[in-house]
Amino acid sequence: MKNLIIIIATGILLTGCEKVSKSINETFEPVADTTAQHTKNEEIPVSVPSPYSPAVEKQIEEAQRLVSTMLEKHTKTRTDTYKEGENTDFLTNEEKLKSAEEALRKLPQYAGKEIRVYNIIHFNDNGSIRAMLQHPTNPGYIDNYEYKDGKWSDPTPEQMSVRDDIESRLVPLEKIDFANVAKAANVYHQKIEQVEGAKPITTIYISIANNNLRWFPASINGSRERYSIQLNQNGTLKKFERE
Structure with missing residues (x-):
């Protein structure tokens, strides 16, 4: 079972967190009703464990936490290169974000x-933003943009593969209110103050998967404790618990 969880979790690097979470649940789904119809008159052994037993549910939760951790670490390798210059409290400044x-x-080009x-879209406290946008005229193309010193750069092309499911990883800009970043930043700051170290x-x-938003970081690491944290799409707190 432990090997199964690891195999499922590694799929995050190719398919996105929500899609993998779906596959996790489907793995433990009971057999189809057609099977039950053929065997409805047969006695079902009492020893058969329920696919929704507490033990299985715990394994599913552990796999989903592993998925979140892998996605966060994978994405962080890209964000680390964007940390340039001094912090300007950009993340908590609604006016600058707007x-x-x-x-x-x-x-x-988008008129x-x-x-x-x-x-994915990154917001950095030094006042910069990195965004990937669908090309304004060719939907099969993706361009990279950087916001720095109060203006957006010219686009640079992103190399795409025929295996990239572009449509599932798109959301309209209307769904991402930049002012919500300030809400998210305040939530993170409040929770960080509660965790020693x-x-x-x-x-x-x-991050965008299955046309939905997910905020990162998804965890807060202290010197003695680690907490998982989830935000609603508008940047407010959804869940905060010790791991």
Whole structure:
């Protein structure tokens, strides 16, 4: 069983957290009703364990936590390279965040077109943002943009594969309110203060899978304890518990 959990969890690097979580649950689904119809008159052994027993549920939860940890570590390898310059409290400044969003909406190449964010967007406390956007005229293309010193860069192309499921990792910009980053930052700061030895965050990022948002970091590490943390899509606290 432990090997099964590890195999499922490694799929996160290819399919996204929500999709893997779905596969975890499907792994433990009971057999189809057609099987039950053929055997309804047969006696079912009492010793057969329920697929939703407490032990199985615990294994599912452990696998899902492993999935979240793997995604966070995988994404962090990219965000580490973006930490440049001194912190400017950008993450908690709603006005600056709104200005960045407004500037993005005004990019001339998207005039009269919908802006769709792809895969991930990073917000850094030094005042920079990294975003991946669907090309304004070719939906099979993805471009990288950086917000720095109050303006957005020209696009640089992202190399894509035919195996990339672009559509499932897109959300319209309307679904990502930059002001919610300030809400999220305040939640993180409040919870970090409650954990001995936890370091302040300098980067918040949003991952997109199955056209839904997920906030990161997904954990807070202290010198003695580790906590998992989940936020609602609007940046408010959803769940905070010790691991």
